[in-house]
Amino acid sequence: MDAAPPAYRKLYPRTALLLLTTLNLLNYVDRSVLFAVQPLVQTEFHLNNTQVGWLTSAFLLFYMIAAPFAGPLAARFSRRAIIGWGAIFWSALTLMTAVTHSFTELLVRHTLVGIGEATFVTIAPTFVADLFPLRQRGRILGIFYLAIPVGTALGYILGGKMGSAYGWRAPFYVAALPGFLLAVAVFFLPEPERGGAEAQTNGQQRTTVAGLFRNPAFLTVTLGMAFMTFALGGVQVWMPTFLARARGYTLAEANEFFGLVVVVDGILASLAGGWLGDYLLPRMPGAYYFVSAVSMALGIPVMVVALFVKGGLMGPAIAIAAFLLLFNTSPLNAALLNSVSPQLRVTAIALNIFIFHILGDVPSPVLMGYVADRSSLQMAFILPIVAMAVSAGVLLFGMRFALKARLS
Numbered sequence: 001m002d003a004a005p006p007a008y009r010k011l012y013p014r015t016a017l018l019l020l021t022t023l024n025l026l027n028y029v030d031r032s033v034l035f036a037v038q039p040l041v042q043t044e045f046h047l048n049n050t051q052v053g054w055l056t057s058a059f060l061l062f063y064m065i066a067a068p069f070a071g072p073l074a075a076r077f078s079r080r081a082i083i084g085w086g087a088i089f090w091s092a093l094t095l096m097t098a099v100t101h102s103f104t105e106l107l108v109r110h111t112l113v114g115i116g117e118a119t120f121v122t123i124a125p126t127f128v129a130d131l132f133p134l135r136q137r138g139r140i141l142g143i144f145y146l147a148i149p150v151g152t153a154l155g156y157i158l159g160g161k162m163g164s165a166y167g168w169r170a171p172f173y174v175a176a177l178p179g180f181l182l183a184v185a186v187f188f189l190p191e192p193e194r195g196g197a198e199a200q201t202n203g204q205q206r207t208t209v210a211g212l213f214r215n216p217a218f219l220t221v222t223l224g225m226a227f228m229t230f231a232l233g234g235v236q237v238w239m240p241t242f243l244a245r246a247r248g249y250t251l252a253e254a255n256e257f258f259g260l261v262v263v264v265d266g267i268l269a270s271l272a273g274g275w276l277g278d279y280l281l282p283r284m285p286g287a288y289y290f291v292s293a294v295s296m297a298l299g300i301p302v303m304v305v306a307l308f309v310k311g312g313l314m315g316p317a318i319a320i321a322a323f324l325l326l327f328n329t330s331p332l333n334a335a336l337l338n339s340v341s342p343q344l345r346v347t348a349i350a351l352n353i354f355i356f357h358i359l360g361d362v363p364s365p366v367l368m369g370y371v372a373d374r375s376s377l378q379m380a381f382i383l384p385i386v387a388m389a390v391s392a393g394v395l396l397f398g399m400r401f402a403l404k405a406r407l408s
Contacts, residue, residue, distance in 0.1 A: 013131035016189050020124050021144050023087055023182045027117050028151025029158065030094055030175045031059070034110075035237055036159025036255045037168035039244065044168070045103040049377075053369035056237050057362050058107055063114030063121075064357035070122035071347035079123045079346075084186040090116030091179030097172040122353060126345040129337050130192040135278065137337065138288065142274025142330035149266015149326055152236065153259040160240075160255030194342050209347055217339040220398025221289065222352045225332050226359035227391035228296060231384035232325050233361025234368045236262075239318075242307075242377050247314070257315070265323040274330030286399030288335035292328030293395035296388050299324030303388065307381045325388070332395075338403060360387075 034041070034055060042052050073082055093113045100106045125144065132140045155175070162171040212218050243254035273291060280287035299321050306317035340348040364383065371380035 012190065013192075016131055016192075017128060017140065017143060019182065019185055019189065020083075020128060021147050023083075023120065023179070023186070024124065024144060024147035025151040025154070026175065026179050026182065027090075027120060028148050029155040030090070030113065030117075030172070030179075032152040032155030032236065033159040033171045033175055035240060036156045036259075037163035037171065038237075038241060039251055040163055040168040041106070045106075047103060049369035049372045050366060051103065051369075053237065053365035053367075055107060055110055056233070056365045059110040059114040060233075060357045060362045061114070062111040063118045064354045064362065066115040066118035067122045067350040067353040068347075069350075070119050071350040073119075074123050074126070074346040078191055079127050080186055080189050080191050082119050082123055083127070084183045086116050086119030087179050087183035087186065090120075091176045091183065094172050094176035094179070097169050100169070118353070122350050123346055125333060125337065125349060126194070126342075127192065129345070130194055130342070134338075135281075138274035138276075138278035138281070138330050138334045139271070140274070141333050141337075142270045142272075145329045145333060146267055146270050148329060149262045149270060153261075153263030153266065156240065156255045156259030156262065160252045160259065164252050209344070212340070212344070212348060212351060215339060216401040217398065217403060218336070218348060218352075220394055220401060221332060221335045221339060222355050223359075224289070224292065224296075224391045224395040224398060225336070225352065226356035227387040227394065228292075228325070228328060228332070229356050229360030230364045230387040231391070234364035234381070234384045234387075235322075235325070237361075237365040238368055238372075238377060238380065242381070246376075246378055247310070258318075261319045261322050262326075265319060266326050269323045269326035270330050273327040274334070277331035277334060286402040288331035288338070289395045289399040289402060291331045292335075293392045293399075295324045295327035296395065297392040300385060300388050300392075303381075303385050307378060307385075335402065 038052055041047070041055075070082065090113050093109060093116060096109055097106075100109055125141070128140060128144050129137060155171075158171045158174060159168075162174065240251070240254040240258050243249040243258065244251050247254075249257065273295070277288045277291045280291065284290060302317055302324060303321040305313055306321045309317065336349065336352055337345055364387075368377075368380040368383055371383065
């Protein structure tokens with residue numbers, strides 16, 4: 001890239017960011033389509049709430065198991081190639097929904113998609129981080145992680161519209177096809193130098209795999225993300241079903257409302273969280289932790305209103321609670337990348353994914369389904385509220401361990 005014309009050097013990072021963000025968006029569309037058509041799947045296969053919860057939990061279980069293997073792969077091979085082949089793999093498996101005619105087949109399909117998507121989610125953030133200066137990291141990750149709310153919302157809307165009209169399998173076909181085209185485009189991206197966008201001094205805790213387990217900056221951001229993911233994962237899986245069963249919405253109305261909330265809040269929250277973290281970082285080394293902890297704590301009373309108060313307050317409360325939950329996505333991921341050296345980032349992200357999923361959204365759908373089967377779906381939402389409180393406390397504690405970065 002050093003010999004490339006100045007105009008190309010300026011355009012390339014933005015083009016790569018756009019391509020990888022779009023691929024990340026498809027990743028989350030594929031995940032959330034299931035949430036939108038969940039009642040239709042439940043009816044066809046005669047499943048209880050716990051079994052439905054296992055579909056998401058099984059996906060995430062294999063996703064987090066596959067993630068640690070991406071670290072050694074990225075150290076030996078091109079990150080670009082791993083991302084591209086991983087996208088082809090998961091897109092092909094998404095199309096296999098056409099031949100899914102039992103709960104067991106759907107469960108197997110979900111586990112294999114989780115393995116494919118793990119390669120992208122583990123490696124792509126490090127690729128993006130090497131494209132832009134450290135001082136822009138929160139904002140750049142804010143753009144990259146726009147894919148989470150926008151993709152999730154599109155999945156709800158796509159699943160709600162097409163599932164009701166054409167059957168629950170139809171939206172999976174639409175979600176799969178663009179993945180093949182984007183995967184091919186990835187193979188043409190130049191590979192950025194690892195750590196070339198920053199200069200930073202790191203101790204042994206930040207440069208070795210063994211040091212990760214003695215790195216309090218890494219451990220606290222990972223645990224904070226785990227409890228945040230427990231809350232967010234449970235809400236995403238069960239909120240449309242809750243609105244349909246307990247609040248009188250039709251399934252299409254529930255998916256459209258929640259999809260709109262997630263996409264609008266997600267865009268605003270992801271960009272605002274990244275901007276605020278970057279703005280405070282020169283004044284406060286623990287800014288990314290602080291921003292995330294405060295947003296999580298503020299979300300607790302709003303979530304209580306959203307779930308337990310009927311009438312006109314419910315809709316605005318759901319929207320505000322979702323905004324505060326999604327506000328910390330960019331700051332937390334920026335804090336994670338900053339907690340280790342560039343050469344260790346893929347491994348750190350892989351370990352982070354394993355921990356926050358095994359403690360977060362792997363158990364939360366099943367646990368909420370279990371509580372719903374024995375009490376009510378409304379009472380099951382107590383679990384995400386508790387998780388938000390724990391996350392806020394862990395992140396406030398972790399502020400003191402943040403590394404003071406060189407922002408030049």
